[in-house]
Amino acid sequence: MEAKVQKLESKWLQERGVEVWVKREDLLHPHISGNKWRKLKYNLQEAQRQGHHTLLTFGGAYSNHIAATAAAGQAYGLRTIGIIRGEEHLPLNPTLALATETGMALHYISREKYRLKDEPAFLAALQEQFGQVYLLPEGGTNLLAVKGCTEIVQDIDMAYDYICCAMGTGGTLAGIVAGLAGQQQVLGFPALKGGDFLKDEVQQLVQAYSGETYTNWQLITDYHFGGYAKVKPELLNFMEQFKQQYGIQLEPIYTGKMLFGLFDLIAKGYFEAGSRIVAVHTGGLQGNAGFTERLGLKV
Numbered sequence: 001m002e003a004k005v006q007k008l009e010s011k012w013l014q015e016r017g018v019e020v021w022v023k024r025e026d027l028l029h030p031h032i033s034g035n036k037w038r039k040l041k042y043n044l045q046e047a048q049r050q051g052h053h054t055l056l057t058f059g060g061a062y063s064n065h066i067a068a069t070a071a072a073g074q075a076y077g078l079r080t081i082g083i084i085r086g087e088e089h090l091p092l093n094p095t096l097a098l099a100t101e102t103g104m105a106l107h108y109i110s111r112e113k114y115r116l117k118d119e120p121a122f123l124a125a126l127q128e129q130f131g132q133v134y135l136l137p138e139g140g141t142n143l144l145a146v147k148g149c150t151e152i153v154q155d156i157d158m159a160y161d162y163i164c165c166a167m168g169t170g171g172t173l174a175g176i177v178a179g180l181a182g183q184q185q186v187l188g189f190p191a192l193k194g195g196d197f198l199k200d201e202v203q204q205l206v207q208a209y210s211g212e213t214y215t216n217w218q219l220i221t222d223y224h225f226g227g228y229a230k231v232k233p234e235l236l237n238f239m240e241q242f243k244q245q246y247g248i249q250l251e252p253i254y255t256g257k258m259l260f261g262l263f264d265l266i267a268k269g270y271f272e273a274g275s276r277i278v279a280v281h282t283g284g285l286q287g288n289a290g291f292t293e294r295l296g297l298k299v
């Protein structure tokens with residue numbers, strides 16, 4: 001699968017002397033969106049290779065990873081179980097409705113229990129309860145996910161100087177860094193507050209995957225808008241203008257914040273004249289329906 005790069009055309013960008021392309025990972029698949037598809041690809045193959053019939057994973061009630069895993073399981077003929085943080089709310093929100101429509105069995109656990117999701121004893125208990133399952137961590141980040149994300153950069157066949165990507169767990173950025181093997185400059189935009197800890201996460205993932213420590217990447221931590229899944233009117237305005245100007249829909253949790261940040265850096269003269277910048281649209285648009293429903297926001 002390939003995702004094209006689309007050049008953003010505007011007078012504003014021209015005047016600032018930089019060129020911006022969007023890598024349209026959001027167009028990879030209608031339900032297995034963007035980076036979640038990249039992260040699942042080799043895990044699905046591995047699950048099948050190991051002879052598993054079921055994937056089990058974790059997420060919040062609006063998780064793009066939950067929606068993507070359900071759709072991917074269906075496409076690959078694997079059963080899927082989603083361990084969802086918090087209580088069940090009926091009717092199901094659009095994300096969980098989509099997940100069940102694509103065959104995922106949902107199990108709700110308390111927030112306290114959910115915190116144990118990486119503990120070996122807790123995972124062993126889940127294996128006990130559900131039988132032999134292929135476990136995917138929250139957000140889908142593991143070394144096979146990093147491998148899948150190296151392909152984001154492998155299928156960009158143009159020259160550029162910078163690549164920008166939103167961050168949750170940092171798995172996608174780790175794949176980009178590993179895939180570039182020291183080339184270009186990589187900017188990661190954490191979607192959560194206090195995102196500096198992601199530096200170690202990315203470092204460890206890149207090291208574990210490639211055995212290398214690269215220095216051509218950094219985190220831009222100023223564009224979280226108050227925290228994960230927090231929004232402000234200026235963010236929503238930006239997304240609306242972006243859609244009108246460039247015809248590309250964003251979502252407020254990841255891609256909206258990253259592109260807001262990128263455009264703010266451009267406005268502040270962060271990039272030297274003539275810079276060619278690629279921004280990765282990691283998808284996640286399924287989440288917009290839930291956002292609209294919860295906050296009455298039009299995105």
Ligand SMILES: *Cc1c(COP(=O)(O)O)cnc(C)c1O
Binds near residue numbers: 034065169170255282
């Ligand atoms: C999950 C997600 C991310 C974050 O990916 P990580 O690999 O966890 O850093 C970014 N953008 C979108 C749209 C996502 O759904």
